[in-house]
Amino acid sequence: MVNTLPKPSAVSVPAEPMMKESLLTPRFYITDFEAAANLDLSRQEEELQAMLTEMKNDYNRDHFVRDAEYQQAFDNLDEEARQAFIDYLERSCVSEFSGFLLFKELSRKLKGRNQILADIFHLMARDEARHAGFLNKAMGDFNVSLDLGRLTKSRTYTFFPLEWVIYTVYLSEKIGYWRYIIIFRHLEKHPEHQFSPLFNYFESWCQDENRHGDIFKALLRSQPTMWQTWQSRLWSRFFLLSVFVTHSLTVHERSNFYVTLGLDPTEFDQEVIRKTNETSARAFPTVLNTEHPDFFPRLNRCAQHNLAASAINEDKGPFKFLRKLPHYTAIFWNFFRLFLISPLDAELDRGTVR
Template identity: 60%
Template sequence: MVTFGKAVNTPSVKAGVKLPSQETLLTPRFYTTDFDKLANMALDISDEIITMVAELKADYNRHHFVRDEEFQQSWEHIDGQTRSAFVDFLERSCTSEFSGFLLFKELSRKLKDKNPALAEAFTYLARDEARHAGFINKAMADFNLSLDLGYLTKNRTYTFFPPEWIIYTVYLSEKIGYWRYIIMFRHLEEHSERKFYPLFKYFENWCQDENRHGDFFKALLRSQPQLWDNWKARLWSRFFLLTVFATHTLTVLERANFYKSLGIDAQDYNTKVIENTNETAARAFPVILDTNHPAFFPGLEKCSDLNFRLRLMDIRNSGKLGIFNFFRKLPLMVAVTWHMVRLFLIKPIDAEELRIMVR
């Protein structure tokens, strides 16, 4: 089992190396798990998993992430809010991809002797994530910044999730990543004047990597009946869908300026990403959320508003005693919890019935 990392409060960084953003609820997390338990799970190598491993091995994007001549120019003309919002987007994306690389690399190493086929798959997943992170980090260098990925490895706080949670969350993160990229790509194809940087033209192939990763975890999830064929699985599916959608809402609405620079309405974008991800999850999960319920999106947006107020309170009270700040924030924290509980209690949609109807 990997131990938790420790955050360093006052790191020393080189010139041009961006200091990692302070870890918050919305910061991409680094995960660890009980690798021995995962290695000992009864993992039958189904035909679907074999097919997905072959897809990953083919490495369809091995020649895609190559910087062309369009990158070879100055980007000083991108300034102000657009520049800062885009750099923030790059940092979050790079951190998220690198987090996936570290997790998949360790899974590959731990499973090598007990399940070589799955170890091979995680090697390919780690390859893709490392390629993505490296490509984004090069983009940051165009803005005279970069992330010290070695520093992140050693000093980021690692969040422990049981193996079952890892399967749920990685599946959802890959699928929501697919929809985030493809919806943005399709919008910019229609509004090419908004492509202020060449990275965006890579998103179509990029999101196909995310899609393949998600399909692999879907096959892994469906190979474990305890993850989809009982009442506990139905509750966990609702919980992880809701937490992923709530985090996405908070992240997108808080960074509305970035989407505005692309000509995208943040609220509309958030709705499209969540609705499509929820529909896709019906292929893996026993239940999905009722995103058409009149209280669903207003409830998520209310949580976003409350979270924004909590962050402002942290900034204003940063020099005061922690216990004072906690009690000032407590009513807002209770309100967020209340809205999340109400959303969780909305009657879900039976995914099996939905699949039968589609057939």
């Protein structure tokens, strides 16, 4: 691709957050800190202690250092690809920073009350801050950056019950692992598509994501009500589907970014979802039947309706909400039909989903 923009200078110029708010914008969360302090961890305490020791060793502490490769000027990116990459960096940075704030507050609230969790969340906050800072510096290569301090004060915080936090953070970390490792392995085979040194760090990055997911798996399995009841089976289906639909919508919104990497966005989306679903069978009582003939076609319909709604939002015509309503209704209807697909029992059908 031919670069049609002037080369960025070596100095990062702070800019106002550019992100347009939408249903897919990463959110900031708070939870029931009292419930977290009172968690009975006896069933998983040994495993959690082992992971705490591993995190204290901080094997990745020297893996997020910018090197000489960052002096390149991204000459191989045209304007459209460059903006897609900036959007990817921006949303990823906000997502990592959101995790940092949640884990930091959990650590602060649990200190002296549930010390093993306080220590674990402190180290998880360290990892998320490291990721967010690294992404923000990468944005600086394009003369833009996020004011994370201002973002902390200006964004709305959404309350999630502790159980919802455990389900969603587990899935967020595991789907993050698969996103990073699939991109990393793809670029190992096709280095001609690696337009940024950032991707060299994805292997270390996904190790952090995987470890964080394992911690939340242990938290989930320490609470029998989260995996041994009929309610937990419904919640597992709901959160798996919510995360997968969100992933499909986001990937197709950023399709230019994945095309620039030499990836087919739909194939990438499906591979990430399949792998995350398989991994979730080790934690959740129920997982989705991603091989059902309606599963991915309905996910793709959700993505296409979201793109159509986004296009309406960008134009200057009147009655935008009314014009978008049929698309939002279609997304909800396809979500509902996906939820009705018979799930797989992760305990009985483990061989099917792994």
